[in-house]
Amino acid sequence: MTELTLVQAVNRGLAQAMREDPDVLVLGEDVGVNGGVFRATDGLLKEFGADRVVDTPLSETGIVGTAIGMALYGLKPVAEIQFMDFIYPAFDQIVSELAKFRFRSGGQYPCHVVIRTPYGGGIKGGLYHSQSAEAYFAHTAGIKVVIPSTPADAKGLLLTAVHDPDPVLFMEPKRIYRSITGEVPDGDHRVPFGSARVVREGSDVSILAYGAMVPVAVTAAEQLANEKIQAEVVDLRTLVPLDEASVLATVEKTGRCVILHEAPRFCGYGAELAAIVAEKALYSLKSPIVRVTGYDTPFPYALEHLYLPNVERLVHAVRGSMAAG
Amino acid sequence: MTELTLVQAVNRGLAQAMREDPDVLVLGEDVGVNGGVFRATDGLLKEFGADRVVDTPLSETGIVGTAIGMALYGLKPVAEIQFMDFIYPAFDQIVSELAKFRFRSGGQYPCHVVIRTPYGGGIKGGLYHSQSAEAYFAHTAGIKVVIPSTPADAKGLLLTAVHDPDPVLFMEPKRIYRSITGEVPDGDHRVPFGSARVVREGSDVSILAYGAMVPVAVTAAEQLANEKIQAEVVDLRTLVPLDEASVLATVEKTGRCVILHEAPRFCGYGAELAAIVAEKALYSLKSPIVRVTGYDTPFPYALEHLYLPNVERLVHAVRGSMAAG
Amino acid sequence: MAKSAGAPAGEMLPSTDGIPPADLLRAYATMVLARTVDERCLTLQRQGRIGFYVPMQGQEAAQVGCAWALRPEDWIFPAYRELAVALVRGITVRTLLDQFIGSAADESKGRQMPNHYGYRRFNYVTASSPVGTQISHAVGAAMAARRKGDAIVTVTFFGDGTTSSNDFHAGLNFAGVFRAPTIFFCQNNQWAISMPRDRQTRSSTLAEKAVAYGFPGVVVDGSDVNAVYRAVVAARERALAGEGPTLIEAQVYRLGPHSTSDDPRRYRTDEELAAWKEKDPLARLKHELRESGLLDDAADARIWETAKEAVAAAVKEAEAQPPVDPMTLFDDTFATRTPQLEAERTEFGELLRQGVLHP
């Protein structure tokens, strides 16, 4: 066990994977000499050389396209997209190629690329350094979507991703890259996909969250406990595959469901969670489902603090959920 | 009034807009000399000249990017993406630029581009000529998403789109381009955005649909009527802005909600509809919400007929909804 | 006849020579076979026996010349029009027809439209429809092969229109920077559906676009199977010597429609077509073979006859194959089904059993 920040845990996870398996390599903009703009790949060039830590030209299309080619040939590339807001030039490669290669070839061509990318608000990044674009990818059949919320999960889920036979989009909550530290198991620590984590037990209301919203949910739950409201906080960890059983179990237990994410509400990931609950746990619901999310505008700059869901907004929403029904 | 197919109605709508307003122009691959691969732009080159019916190089990035530049300068470009499956190279331009220009400039730079694109299955087009990608765009703040299901709406909504001050994604259900005809008003016929159409009234269950799924819903409703199940069919027409009031009204009336779309279920547009109902009309629900959708796989070729929601699957689902609760 | 195809054997010849004389007849036979398959498939499509088809007539010499210069270990990243490349690789007509029909015998499980095939055992990567996306894959695979110590090249095929795509730019730039052992084989067939080459881009040749990426671009007469072969052999040697990629522009003409959904009379003249028919690559090679005494009319007729019979037999076999098993729909989205897919599959199976859905 070592006490690490989330970004250090990512770094150790990458190093671990690369040490174990010579087919693992890292590529992206500024990942080599510069060690990544968030230092997630710091030190890797020195340890593994320019052949395995590849500084690329400025083209996300090229990064993902060449990573796919590498994976088809048998390497295990981990591509970095510098900010999730810049993943769109690679969207065609991800949606048309990466996600569909196995299917369209009848299983002949698996395509195990991991795409790592920092996402989310809270760093005063405005429209283009703050987006949470998980819903686009969760809707895309053929790609797994993973978001850790702790240093231990960051390493453990990343190692699972690198060894997974399918494409994985690995979203890193950059807002908590350094603001939280935690014990991280040394060595080949792996956290399985599709298994949510109950961060805090509670009997009154379920809060479903992931990534940088998990600490917000926990703080809110602590405040709510003072009001004798016991909130259960569930960290989904992997959006695809979703641990539907855990989602249904907590809602069936508490009868109330509050969904929390940073992305805009309309057609966001929370909509799917709400839909699943409305389809499969309707009769357990004591009050209407509530979503606490970013607003349906582009991400602002000056008003970021009001755009991002925070503890106050969540507490208010949970109180509302308790009062209803 | 003239009896037209849906694709003819699109064609007449474009001609109408271009005759009225010299700032309207059309651009895209094969839209000029060839008249579009579905002939949606047939005859326009002859009437309006190569200056206003622009055959472009093979780059969706370039098509949308130059259309944005034209709109910034004051033209009203209508860009065609040959198949919706090929919109992804333009995704960055749509999501990062088109949808955000007005917001990021504080209202200084509106960006009224219309993107027309044929979407959906049913033509044996396999993975790359069948997709229904509406959810990606409905989740993107700043762009309207419109899908007609009749010839009259095709013309009326298209004319509204061309004159709308905001970017509009206009999705055309190619499967019914020619299979249905209908009376279309001559001249400047406009159908407002944000107003759903009750295609068929019913008291037992609400079917929410759009585009090529509307005729499927109507046929199913007719069959169900034989079983004394009166289904209300609502054609959403515009996914953004959504006519939420009509959605809630029908569900509150019938107490049962079946959502129909071609796209994969997970994080599809139906999830948002389900979420809204679960948030705002929960207490009206007599049975769990049901979604009848494409499966969460890429779009297949040989098995297309089993992938696409059809009348049988919908009827079965409605019966299930009636039996439950 | 299927055996007439297949990768060339023996040592690679110095790059100044064309296809080895001993192979030339086989190369010709492969071109004839490609033409025969092509014409047959256009008919099958018209008759509704296959759903769609992308013909390649006029491009046989470019494809055979290129493919003949490669080794079976070299990886191919095709577009959708490379029938003759597939045949040179040794992929049988029957195998291809299984894909066109989309039966249970299709090695890709009937997942894609006709012409979008691929076979790992032939190092022929499964095609997609979006143009150009394969280009950067070829670059990545070449980098991977080099890293693994495999002395192979990757070759990617695309058309004149596709030089405008994002991946053309990204792929060629990455290849230049990383000196990837990749051959970019552009079949400039003069048209991208209805868009003529001159309106696709203002560069005077497509080959000269390589300047932007710092490596050589060459133009070659794509009706001349030997010229193409020589260009590809040279590019392959360069790549394996660590000197990096080459862009080859083979100038050809698409004699047929873009696809069975296309009507080329809407955008091009009969005169243009007629002029290019004069340069038919099959006629050209036949003429050369006759001049050098390798072929006479009787032998030529036999080659055509053999091709026709082989195709007829393959069609018959392929049409006898059973349809795709519906339950396979839920395979291969992921290596193993997620709980969500498992649930959808169960429900789907139930609908089939109850007769709600009909296979």
Added chain:
Amino acid sequence: MAKSAGAPAGEMLPSTDGIPPADLLRAYATMVLARTVDERCLTLQRQGRIGFYVPMQGQEAAQVGCAWALRPEDWIFPAYRELAVALVRGITVRTLLDQFIGSAADESKGRQMPNHYGYRRFNYVTASSPVGTQISHAVGAAMAARRKGDAIVTVTFFGDGTTSSNDFHAGLNFAGVFRAPTIFFCQNNQWAISMPRDRQTRSSTLAEKAVAYGFPGVVVDGSDVNAVYRAVVAARERALAGEGPTLIEAQVYRLGPHSTSDDPRRYRTDEELAAWKEKDPLARLKHELRESGLLDDAADARIWETAKEAVAAAVKEAEAQPPVDPMTLFDDTFATRTPQLEAERTEFGELLRQGVLHP
């Protein structure tokens, strides 16, 4: 001092000349002003008074030389590093600082990070962060202007790294095909964050990439304000004469960090920096002005002093502006709010009133 900026008046000079002598001192003063703003903003950022900053030191001559050759009617599509272009346009320091601070006085309503500004009244289009996307906009706007009969050009700015982007390829190709009156102004500042120019692409110059699109590309010494001016005047004349676009590569150096989040010592040497500091464009123009008797030390000191005072005054004013009104969050996603946005806004207003959210 703000008045020293602004577009040049009078007839455009023949393209063989540099900036008109009568303007040269104003051009120099604008460069000094840009440098002064730049240094002040780096300090403001360190002090937490603005959130982020992208410096442009080293690129003043390229930007001023280019902008000076344009007319106010010409549309500018910037990246995020074109401070001196904005100043030449007549956008005041105060206006820019309002944006950097993101106050209620920001004409873009505090929507974006510092440096991402735009002003319709100055024909200076609002920047975004994704690199390159502005390039195809410039092409579309140029086509639109021509269609509307406006004799203007569009000019788009981007860096060496951005030549690898999708929109560079698409934009230049469209411009070539449609002969758009667009000037592609590439500031090759040798680095794309930590990626040196030579590893960005293997072409020998960036200008030669224009070959791929069938129009001229020229290299110009970006430290020489007159050389840049001449190149842009020539390109502008070409464009207005209907001869199409030009790619200009101005070779410069980014003297500072990529942004305030960057530490350039991680990837480049002090020696390299020192060598380029020798070519500081301000020093160069100052030297020329002294040689030609247009400037002496006292006058130079006054120019710097004036700039400093202007900037100090602007900072003071800008910092006194009130914060953005929270309720504006729901404006400008669409021209008029959808029912969904109206509902979100109402709920948001309620949360503010109830003290759940704090402005």
